[in-house]
Amino acid sequence: MDKKQIAKAFGKKATLYDTHARVQKYVGDRLLSLLKEQQVSVPGPLLDLGTGSGYFLPALKQFQGGDALYAADLSEGMIRFVNEHYQNVLSSSFVADAEQLPLADNSLSYIFSSMAIQWCEDYKRLFKELVRVVKPGGFVAFSTLLPNTLFELKDAWHEVDERNHVNRFLDSDSIIHAMSVHAEIQSAHAERVVAGYPDLKSLLHSIKGIGANTVVEGSGAMTKGQYVKLVRAYESFRDSSGMLPASYDVFYGVMQVPQE
Numbered sequence: 221m222d223k224k225q226i227a228k229a230f231g232k233k234a235t236l237y238d239t240h241a242r243v244q245k246y247v248g249d250r251l252l253s254l255l256k257e258q259q260v261s262v263p264g265p266l267l268d269l270g271t272g273s274g275y276f277l278p279a280l281k282q283f284q285g286g287d288a289l290y291a292a293d294l295s296e297g298m299i300r301f302v303n304e305h306y307q308n309v310l311s312s313s314f315v316a317d318a319e320q321l322p323l324a325d326n327s328l329s330y331i332f333s334s335m336a337i338q339w340c341e342d343y344k345r346l347f348k349e350l351v352r353v354v355k356p357g358g359f360v361a362f363s364t365l366l367p368n369t370l371f372e373l374k375d376a377w378h379e380v381d382e383r384n385h386v387n388r389f390l391d392s393d394s395i396i397h398a399m400s401v402h403a404e405i406q407s408a409h410a411e412r413v414v415a416g417y418p419d420l421k422s423l424l425h426s427i428k429g430i431g432a433n434t435v436v437e438g439s440g441a442m443t444k445g446q447y448v449k450l451v452r453a454y455e456s457f458r459d460s461s462g463m464l465p466a467s468y469d470v471f472y473g474v475m476q477v478p479q480e
């Protein structure tokens with residue numbers, strides 16, 4: 221994945237993000253509950269990695285109390301937005317790639333990262349980096365997407381052309397394996413989260429509204445003929461409540477950095 225393109229796509233939508241991020245808010249709340257269940261043995265700084273619009277920063281500050289709270293994101297636009305809206309709770313914020321953090325070894329007690337690492341290709345390398353910056357006994361809590369995410373859209377596109385229009389994501393066995401290489405697994409489970417939309421236009425609008433067009437390639441450049449075919453194909457998924465579903469297969473993981 222082209223990370224510059226990802227950062228640009230999210231940055232452009234910073235001000236609209238909160239309006240469209242229904243699924244992301246639900247998932248982040250679940251992840252925060254999982255983090256709260258962990259036994260805190262090393263209080264200290266927390267990093268919200270891939271913070272996006274910073275929606276979870278006030279809740280993370282409340283969870284953490286008096287210690288430092290940092291926010292990092294690949295997108296300059298998101299960090300600018302966060303600085304404008306969350307100065308009161310933030311200790312500092314910075315533009316950074318999760319795979320190469322500008323932080324010293326053992327400098328954090330927690331990393332919270334919701335729906336942000338799915339564009340990283342090598343989870344083993346990523347987790348090694350996250351574990352490097354967390355103190356022994358500290359936690360990394362993350363959520364990410366699994367391969368069947370947006371399967372309805374994938375299937376509908378198959379009726380239109382042969383191209384792959386939705387990103388490929390790593391499967392849960394591979395994620396669990398990557399976690400186990402570097403840390404102790406405290407929690408690892410998957411959940412299907414389904415959002416309903418009245419029509420395809422609003423479904424695609426919502427995905428683009430959070431700047432995640434990099435999840436769904438090519439949908440912006442479709443011809444009228446393709447769009448009509450796609451609408452027809454997606455109709456086969458309309459559910460009993462009359463809505464078009466968009467399924468997100470979410471993986472939640474919590475790792476603890478081994479005590480020395």
Ligand SMILES: C[S@@+](CC[C@H](N)C(=O)[O-])C[C@H]1O[C@@H](n2cnc3c(N)ncnc32)[C@H](O)[C@@H]1O
Binds near residue numbers: 272295298334337339
């Ligand atoms: C779907 S948003 C999630 C934002 C927020 N965590 C939430 O749950 O509302 C994904 C965010 O992750 C950021 N991101 C993507 N890849 C990243 C990477 N390699 N390192 C840091 N941030 C990244 C994007 O720029 C975007 O702001």
